[in-house]
Amino acid sequence: DSYLNPNYTFDNFVEGDCNRLARAAGFAVASKPGVTSFNPLMIYGGVGLGKTHLVQAIGNFMKNKAGGKFVLYVSSEKFTSQFINAIRNNSLQDFMSFYMQIDILIIDDVQFLSGKEKTQETFFHIFNHLHQSGRQIVMTSDRPPRELEGVEDRLLSRFKWGLTADLQTPDLETRIAIIQKKVQAEGIEIAYEVIEYLAHSIDTNVRELEGVMISLLAQASLTRREIDLELAKTTLRHLVKDSEREVTVDTIIEAITEYYKVRIPDLKGKSRLREIVLPRQVAMYLAKELTNLSLKSIGYHFGGRDHSTVIHAIQTVNDLIDTDKEISTTVTKLLKMFRK
Ligand code: ADP
Ligand code: MG
Structure with missing residues (x-):
């Protein structure tokens, strides 16, 4: 043997x-x-x-x-x-x-x-x-x-x-290709938006990517549900909660919308009102600080913004931390909450 x-x-x-x-x-x-x-x-x-x-x-x-x-x-x-x-x-x-x-x-x-x-x-x-x-x-x-x-x-x-x-950490395109290959091997069909969501959310290693896929398939068959974006999000959130290791952008977005009393569609949407823009920028800043995700993937989670928008948001929040006591306290508090 x-x-x-x-x-x-x-x-x-x-x-x-x-x-x-x-x-x-x-x-x-x-x-x-x-x-x-x-x-x-x-x-x-x-x-x-x-x-x-x-x-x-x-x-x-x-x-x-x-x-x-x-x-x-x-x-x-x-x-x-x-x-x-x-x-x-x-x-x-x-x-x-x-x-x-x-x-x-x-x-x-x-x-x-x-x-x-x-x-x-x-x-x-x-x-x-x-x-x-x-x-x-x-x-x-x-x-x-x-x-x-x-x-x-x-x-x-x-x-x-x-x-x-x-061997290096797989880039976005490779992550998408790996998920597609696994999906194909299982003989199932998953909408491209779900594959894209997973690839933008898990960027550590292939084993982790496979782990999430396995849980997702198990969830789908146990609950007899279709594998859609909603199920992918819940599965990922549960996995993160269980392991207490990493923060996902979705958990950051939820916390921010609660803290600032704004709605998720607004946060991800196009509004330029200050009461929306600031929470959005703080959320992107936290995503950069708390996850390993690329600027591109962070942008994806905020309504498909491009990476230069994310860079701008991070710079803005950095400046505000230096000049605005209230924002500096808020950001410190939020970071602490996630890092506990
Ligand atoms: P390591 O030995 O580096 O810890 P493994 O070889 O055990 O990692 O890989 C972990 C999992 O990821 C395995 O199930 C493997 O099949 C899968 N995997 C890793 N890289 C790729 C790849 N490029 N394409 C497809 N599957 C991959
Ligand atoms: Mg090994």
Whole structure:
């Protein structure tokens, strides 16, 4: 068993600016394993950005090719516990010879090897053996090799022999494409406005995006409701409440409309009355302070305004904070309330 999940393929790995280089490098390795300049291949990036998916896609691609290569996927934690068991059972030799037969070794999350000297030493020997005999090594890490603390220098320097490529947070277009792909795979239909809303609301990582999609589908089937914008908003609001981690623009807009006694359609609308414009600008300012959303996505949530309007609002509120005691107090109070 190679411990590969057949669902992780290149076909369903959506390509975007955030992952283009890493994906191309992965595909090159999968097509021509063992070529020195891409050996080892090190993919790094934050949680939920697709490291495991991409390296498993490499493994699946090579496994399904003719030639009967021995592909193995292993997490660094599993490698460590196998190593510890081998010592305990006096079977280190078996452990070593098993790993030395592998044609393509994929080892996930090598940051977990940090501080584990003996495991690193063993991995070092396996690495050298495989590399010298032209076998392919693929690794992932949650940070670039230079930031891996507690990993021996001789191992680190080997990590840098080949090619290092990173995965970044997906941009808006990629998020839309990923949602569309998932929707398609589920065989359901969701209006484009819902997809757009989700893509503009979740910008952390793909796993989170998938989590929201799963909840949304579950909500829809439990309540026998159609997946519309309303359901998407409620689902997102509940998820945020449960996890207490992040603030959505919708929760900010609600709080602002309550605080200033204005109506949501007015806040999102075109009114230029000061009693509407100020709450609108404060809300955009809070959205910038409290979420990671891009100016473009913030503008989307305020009736589809463009990013220069958002910049203007933020600047205006910044100026007011310096010059207007009342507004400064209000903004501080609202920020505190959300950050609690
Ligand atoms: P990581 O290992 O970096 O934490 P994963 O590979 O587990 O992240 O990815 C998290 C989820 O997001 C998986 O279900 C994966 O299929 C999905 N995913 C990540 N990137 C993409 C992408 N570019 N296209 C499609 N799905 C993706
Ligand atoms: Mg992973």
